[in-house]
Amino acid sequence: MADSVAIEVRRYRPExxxxxxxxxxxxxxxxxxxxxxxxxxxxxxxxxxxxxRWACRMGVCGSCGMMVGGEPILTCASxxxxxxxxxIRIEPLRGFxxxxxxxxxxxxxxxxxxxxxxxxxxxxxxxxxxGEYLQTPEELDAYKQYSMCIxxxxxxxxCPIYELEPAFIGPAAIALAQRYNFDSRDQGAEERMDHLSRxxxxxxxTFVGECSVVCPKDVDPAGAIQRxxxxxxxxxxxxxxxxxxxxxx
Amino acid sequence: MKGRSIEPFFWSLFSSGGMLAALVLPAxxxxxxxxxPLGWLQAPGHQHLVALIGHPVTRLCLxxxxxxxxxxxxxxxxxxxxxxxxLKHLxxxxxTLCYxxxxxxxxxAAYVLWTF
Numbered sequence: 001m002a003d004s005v006a007i008e009v010r011r012y013r014p015e016x017x018x019x020x021x022x023x024x025x026x027x028x029x030x031x032x033x034x035x036x037x038x039x040x041x042x043x044x045x046x047x048x049x050x051x052x053r054w055a056c057r058m059g060v061c062g063s064c065g066m067m068v069g070g071e072p073i074l075t076c077a078s079x080x081x082x083x084x085x086x087x088i089r090i091e092p093l094r095g096f097x098x099x100x101x102x103x104x105x106x107x108x109x110x111x112x113x114x115x116x117x118x119x120x121x122x123x124x125x126x127x128x129x130x131g132e133y134l135q136t137p138e139e140l141d142a143y144k145q146y147s148m149c150i151x152x153x154x155x156x157x158x159c160p161i162y163e164l165e166p167a168f169i170g171p172a173a174i175a176l177a178q179r180y181n182f183d184s185r186d187q188g189a190e191e192r193m194d195h196l197s198r199x200x201x202x203x204x205x206t207f208v209g210e211c212s213v214v215c216p217k218d219v220d221p222a223g224a225i226q227r228x229x230x231x232x233x234x235x236x237x238x239x240x241x242x243x244x245x246x247x248x249x
Numbered sequence: 250m251k252g253r254s255i256e257p258f259f260w261s262l263f264s265s266g267g268m269l270a271a272l273v274l275p276a277x278x279x280x281x282x283x284x285x286p287l288g289w290l291q292a293p294g295h296q297h298l299v300a301l302i303g304h305p306v307t308r309l310c311l312x313x314x315x316x317x318x319x320x321x322x323x324x325x326x327x328x329x330x331x332x333x334x335x336l337k338h339l340x341x342x343x344x345t346l347c348y349x350x351x352x353x354x355x356x357x358a359a360y361v362l363w364t365f
Contacts (some may be wrong), residue, residue, distance in 0.1 A: 236257035
């Protein structure tokens with residue numbers, strides 16, 4: 001294994017330069033290092049001005065997603081040695097505005113996420129005296145896969161539609177909407193459907209499928225979106241053919 | 250249904266056409282281009298084929314297959330032009346050409362099968 005590897009980081013420091021530029025660092029290679037460890041080495045030893053997000057180092061917080069060699073990955077979950085011989089190019093996630101260096105502005109995603117109501121919606125909460133909402137293991141399995149999402153946004157960076165169509169609600173937000181739609185305790189599917197069965201909702205997706213390829217938690221957002229389309233289509237036909245049917249209100 | 254998209258309708262044609270084509274066309278290709286030329290299946294005579302296609306059920310199935318597969322093409326081609334060539338500003342024109350093309354193919358299929 002090589003002793004060191006060149007890492008090229010796409011820097012953007014608007015207070016100094018109006019354009020982004022590449023900066024090259026020479027970093028030692030350790031067998032147990034992740035890409036994130038190499039970035040931390042740069043920050044601690046070579047250039048304290050480098051900015052990037054990270055927190056848990058164990059693939060749970062979803063903060064350290066970046067483009068490495070053009071692919072969106074969690075830098076804490078990818079061995080440095082797997083990217084040899086280098087140079088390894090590290091860029092901020094594609095499709096999002098860049099605040100500084102490798103730090104993206106997440107406002108657009110946070111707004112879209114909130115809009116799909118990713119929480120349990122109840123028409124009426126049952127009183128505490130009736131106890132908790134019980135759920136069978138089968139009911140848990142119905143949504144568990146989608147609940148594994150850590151909001152790392154790799155799926156957005158991988159989605160060509162999100163780049164072309166910034167209004168697209170996007171893979172993770174739709175998968176999380178499904179996570180609650182499939183939850184036996186939830187009653188908010190109708191509200192979410194109104195928001196999601198729009199041109200910039202599920203219908204913008206053309207099933208490229210890259211979101212599911214890059215997802216570090218095997219959430220399969222592409223599958224979630226296709227299931228949503230089938231549901232929306234059935235409801236659409238019912239509402240067209242049976243004006244009194246299916247949809248309440 | 251206010252504010253909702255018409256897209257479910259076109260998507261239903263697209264998805265059913267894609268599924269139908271994926272199921273039926275490989276079977277037809279295997280039978281007509283592999284199994285019969287290799288002699289695994291006996292080639293049907295001309296009279297036999299004419300009688301088969303002349304049957305109303307065959308004609309109905311062929312019509313469904315051609316119509317849905319055409320709309321599958323139209324929908325996919327529409328998004329290929331939108332996203333692949335980035336022509337989204339020609340929204341109306343492209344949709345008209347793609348779904349119009351699929352409608353014409355469907356009409357031709359209907360005419361040919363009806364008058365067969």
